[in-house]
Amino acid sequence: MGRVTERRKVIRIRDGAVSTRPDTLVAEEPLEIRLNGKPLAITMRTPGDDFALAAGFLVSEGVLGAADELQNIVYCAGATVDGSNTYNIVDVRTAPGVVIPDITLERNVYTTSSCGLCGKASLEAVRTTARWSIDDTAGDTAPPVRLEPELLASLPDRLRAAQRVFDRTGGLHAAALFTEDGELVDIREDVGRHNAVDKLVGRALQNGSLPLSRTVLLVSGRASFELAQKAVMAGIPFLAAVSAPSSLAVDLAAESNLTLVGFLRGTSMNVYAGEHRIALRAAASQG
Numbered sequence: 618m619g620r621v622t623e624r625r626k627v628i629r630i631r632d633g634a635v636s637t638r639p640d641t642l643v644a645e646e647p648l649e650i651r652l653n654g655k656p657l658a659i660t661m662r663t664p665g666d667d668f669a670l671a672a673g674f675l676v677s678e679g680v681l682g683a684a685d686e687l688q689n690i691v692y693c694a695g696a697t698v699d700g701s702n703t704y705n706i707v708d709v710r711t712a713p714g715v716v717i718p719d720i721t722l723e724r725n726v727y728t729t730s731s732c733g734l735c736g737k738a739s740l741e742a743v744r745t746t747a748r749w750s751i752d753d754t755a756g757d758t759a760p761p762v763r764l765e766p767e768l769l770a771s772l773p774d775r776l777r778a779a780q781r782v783f784d785r786t787g788g789l790h791a792a793a794l795f796t797e798d799g800e801l802v803d804i805r806e807d808v809g810r811h812n813a814v815d816k817l818v819g820r821a822l823q824n825g826s827l828p829l830s831r832t833v834l835l836v837s838g839r840a841s842f843e844l845a846q847k848a849v850m851a852g853i854p855f856l857a858a859v860s861a862p863s864s865l866a867v868d869l870a871a872e873s874n875l876t877l878v879g880f881l882r883g884t885s886m887n888v889y890a891g892e893h894r895i896a897l898r899a900a901a902s903q904g
Contacts, residue, residue, distance in 0.1 A: 621643070621644055621663055621664060621665050622641050622642060622643060622644055623641075623642050623644050624639045624640070624641060624642070625639070625640055625642055626638070626639055626640070627639070627640040643663055643789050643808055644663055644664055644808075645661055645662070645663060645808045646661070646662065646663075646664055646705055647659055647660070647661055647662075647705055648660050648661075648662045648664075648667055648670065648671075648705055648706070648707065649705065649706045649707070650671045650674060650675075650707055650709065651693070651706065651707065651708040651709065652675070652680070652708075652709050652711070652717065653708075653709070653710055653711060653717070654708060658674065660674075660809070660812060661808065661809065662807055662808060662809060662812045663789065663806065663807045663808045663812070664704070666805060666816040666819075666820070667692075667704070667707055668690040668707065668819070668823075669805075669815070669816045669817075669819030669820040669823065670807075670812055670815045670816045670819055671690055671707045671709050671815075671819065672687060672690065672709065672815075672818075672819030672820075672822050672823060673814065673815030673816055673817065673818035673819030673820075673821075673822065673847075673851075674815045674819070675709060676815075676818050676819065676822055676827070676847075676850055676851060677815065677818065677843075677846060677847045677850045677851075678718075679718055679746060679747075679748075679850065680711070680715075680717060680718065681711070681715075681822060682748045682822075682827060683822070683825070683827065684822060684823060684824070684825040685712060686711060686712050686715045687709070687710075687711065687712065687822065687823070688710040688711055688712045688713075689710050690707055690708070690709050690710070691707065691708055691710075692704050692706065692707055692708075693706040693707065693708055747849050747850050747852075747873070748828070748850070748852075749827075749828040749830070749852035750874070751830075751849060751852065751853075751854045751873055751874045751875055752854075752874065753854070753893075753894070759831075761893075761894070762797050762831055762854055762855065762894050763797075763893075763894055763895070763896050764797060764833065764855070764894060764895055764896065765895075765896050766884075766886065766895060766896070766897070767884075768798075768799045769833075769857060769878065769881060769886060769895070770881070770883065770884050770885075770886065771799060772793075772795055772799065772833065772835050772857065772881070773835065773859050773881055773882070775793075775795070775799070775801055776791055776793045776801075776804065776835055776837070779791075779793065779801060779804045780804070780806060789806040789807065789808060790806065790807060790808065790809060790810040790813055790836070790837045790838055791804060791805070791806045791807075791813055791836070791837045792804070792805055792810060792813035792814045792816075792817050792834065792835070792836045792837070793805075793817075793834075793835045794817055794821075794829065794832050794833070794834060794835075794853075795832065795833045795835065796831065796832060796833075797831050797832070797833065802832060803817055803820060803821075804817075805817050805820075810836050810837065810838055810839075810841075810844060811841075811843055811844060811847065813836070814834065814836065814844055814847045814848075815847070817834070818847060818850075818851045821851065827851060827852060828851060828852020828853075829851050829852050829853045830852045830853075830854065831854070832853055832854075832855070833853075833855040833856075833857060834848050834853045834855065834856050834857070835857045835858070835859075835881075836856070836857070836858050836859075837858075837859055837860075838858065838859065838860050839858055839860040839861050839862065839863070839879075840856060840857075840858035840860070840861070840862035840863070840866050840877060840879055841862075841863050841865075841866055842863055842865035842866045842869060844856065844858075844866065845862075845865075845866040845869045845870055845873075845875060845877065846869060848875060849869065849873045849875055853875075854874070854875065854876060854891070854894065855875070855876045855878075855891070855894060856870070856875060856876065856877050856878070857877075857878040857879075857881050857886075858878070858879050858880075858881065859880070859881050859882060860879065860880065861879050861880060862877055862879045862889055866889075867889045867890055870889060870890035870891060871890045871891075874891060875890060875891055876888075876890060876891025876892070876893075876894040876895070877889045877890045877891060878895075
């Protein structure tokens with residue numbers, strides 16, 4: 618299997634002084650995802666957690682929603698002309714009886730590490746029907762999810778402290794799941810934000826933890842429409858990002874009852890949708 622990091626020689630210039638040194642870079646390799654033997658998608662990813670990535674991708678596409686719907690995931694042997702295994706092709710086998718939606722028509726199934734699925738035929742093609750509605754209870758007696766702004770403000774530092782590969786490369790995005798009390802549940806790193814989220818969701822699927830109805834998803838960088846979609850498809854009620862959301866992400870959050878927070882930096886943040894899940898002590902400023 619490919620390594621998470623690789624070494625390359627660089628010429629370093631500091632204050633006019635020139636030196637040569639090795640540098641640690643985040644690895645980026647293609648991963649082809651096959652569904653029941655048929656090619657489905659290709660994504661550029663950081664090797665590692667490939668099975669979880671594939672499973673999470675299929676959750677976001679509406680194919681999988683429970684652990685018993687997944688039969689197995691394997692690397693494809695003989696991926697090269699000489700028959701060797703590159704560990705860059707995985708085949709996801711669904712359990713007998715699982716209905717496969719038509720997710721390949723009218724779209725380009727090539728994905729990039731930065732933008733996720735590209736070339737969707739239309740906005741409606743992206744809005745896959747979610748299995749779970751994002752409501753404010755996990756049961757009849759559970760209180761609504763509600764977080765203090767101070768707790769939210771502490772999450773980026775907790776995510777950063779848990780990033781292992783970033784410390785060596787400075788080139789990875791991260792996605793983390795927290796409980797409503799701020800406890801770190803899981804964290805995944807990847808060259809692409811959407812891959813990191815897929816790895817989180819795929820691991821939850823494998824563990825039988827979907828829907829993630831009382832969790833907070835925190836992502837490094839911006840919050841795109843696709844990341845909001847992945848949160849909705851996994852039943853996550855709260856998405857926070859350290860940078861800006863897109864307009865479509867805000868629209869989807871408002872339509873889906875998803876709480877969306879952007880520019881979560883220090884003690885400041887912007888709430889774009891779902892403010893009822895944040896314990897606001899003061900009225901919003903007028904004007």
